[in-house]
Amino acid sequence: MKLLDGAVAAVDHGGSLGRARALFPHAPQPFVDLSTGINPHSYPLFELPATALSRLPEAARLRELTDVAASVYGAPSAANVAAAPGTQILLPRVASLVKPGKALVLGPTYAEHSRAAAIAGHAAAEVDDFEALAAADIAIIVNPNNPDGRVVEREDLLRLAGKLRANGGLLVVDEAFMDVGPRAQSLAGDVEQGGIVVLRSFGKFFGLAGLRLGFALADALTVERLEAQFGPWAVAGPALEYGIRALADTDWQAGMRRRLSEDAARLDALFDRFGVPVAGGTTLFRYVSLPDAAGLFSALGERGVLLRHFSDRPHVLRGGLPGEDEEWRRLESALADWASRRDDAAREIKR
């Protein structure tokens, strides 16, 4: 068990071009940013009505959003859905649903969960054993996990939720990447039994991370408690309009799942060609593990291709999917460069 004393400090993330420029000042720009798990093929942009910006968001429009979210995520009803300006801002509020105690996070995973639990007053720690989570007041699992794609099955999660609930505890399942499956393992349909909060992210699968839209699915009373914290108008007009349209567009979603699946296979083949072992991930990002991950990160970064590295795990990287053909070409060329230098070095050593 790793205690997270400094967990309240800011966490490093992917997705910052400012940070990329500081790290790789001589890289060709624009960067090919594969440092996040955000879909590069965003939901088609459309013109917003002026009132989406000028007027206060309408309560009736928010109800439409929670209705369609309940339907597409498989929650029992709209009363089980709290909408928020991003999942991130939900984390400390969800962690505050339980009075300060022991928060256990199944790690390694998205670092903001530990930080949020610590902010809410919990003693927060990461554990690597699923069974150990039962000792928590609040247990947090990212499913499928970021960055390695590990999946915990629904039956196991429900068993854990039952144990926690019996002691007044809470299971939080962050399903930020569940849009690309395995959806049969989602706990969205089980939240009304209580003691479970499921987090869903809009921006990643729909490629609209700038809008800030996320959801907490829970029993109706817990949803009311969360909504009271955010007050009316928590979701901005643009997020309401895109959320309602994109979540209702199940054809786009089905097509995008297929496309991402093909793209992920293409990315695996590319990594494989240059001897970069893919060890997991989802179809929104791939997780690679190799002794010289730090070298690969730097070599690609200097060529303007950004992967996500993890300061405490120097042997792994996460790579999002390239979008345009030009991005695929630049990744391929950067990988080829890196592999050729690596092979040259290996030959030097043999001599």
Added chain:
Amino acid sequence: MKLLDGAVAAVDHGGSLGRARALFPHAPQPFVDLSTGINPHSYPLFELPATALSRLPEAARLRELTDVAASVYGAPSAANVAAAPGTQILLPRVASLVKPGKALVLGPTYAEHSRAAAIAGHAAAEVDDFEALAAADIAIIVNPNNPDGRVVEREDLLRLAGKLRANGGLLVVDEAFMDVGPRAQSLAGDVEQGGIVVLRSFGKFFGLAGLRLGFALADALTVERLEAQFGPWAVAGPALEYGIRALADTDWQAGMRRRLSEDAARLDALFDRFGVPVAGGTTLFRYVSLPDAAGLFSALGERGVLLRHFSDRPHVLRGGLPGEDEEWRRLESALADWASRRDDAAREIKR
């Protein structure tokens, strides 16, 4: 002193067309919505870069926003500015800066302050005497006040802040309408001394309430505490882009202040012509007080003109500014109808 036991319950607000349709199902539409204090002349809309929607908001762009906000609001530096997705979502977080105790709100005023204080665990009450606020652990003042426009002078506020600070307390000044003055009474420049949080709203003066953008100005340590609660990416891409451009546009701001001042005078003259006494307000809304306020609210509502009424204060109304000429004409015609019926009724009684 009025205890606010039910303060956690949802609060009625202006600005909902859904509610207006339910109240006045036979009214001509679209409604002339004067039920808020939101500027009808919004900052000019512009096309957003696609990345404002698709990418995560950049930390560097957020720093530009807090820089320009500090400058235009008169805060000591960007380190004194926490940006959030609306002022509303800040309220419970600001109330939580002080451990649960006694929250006193100078009333009558915006009802969400009491609700937020109660959510944060405080015993919340409204008081009508400024001096009584010194007994609070957290004292909350809207300045200028909504809906009556009452102004508390900066010197008095600083004296109160000093008393509260000496006991570990906090003064919260909600300057949601301070963009239209009197800006010399703002406490924005005084926040670094500690024990003071100033709230500023972007959406009202700039007429972009749907974007959700608000600020808390405070000492740097308090700003850090608030930012930790919201995490990275709290402000959406569209709000960042509009916030940076509009706050930097001091010419537009100066021109808009003049325009609103003229419009408010025009509205006062219109009310006066029909015997509706204006008792206060700001140049973003006017506050009228008359025995038959409820009758006026209904008469105008049935003609599709929405004012803001207050269920616990049946003799007062708030009216925002009409925007287009057509809105002014519809207000004038609805007032004329109402006044003529009122005068007819008075003549009947005399006979």
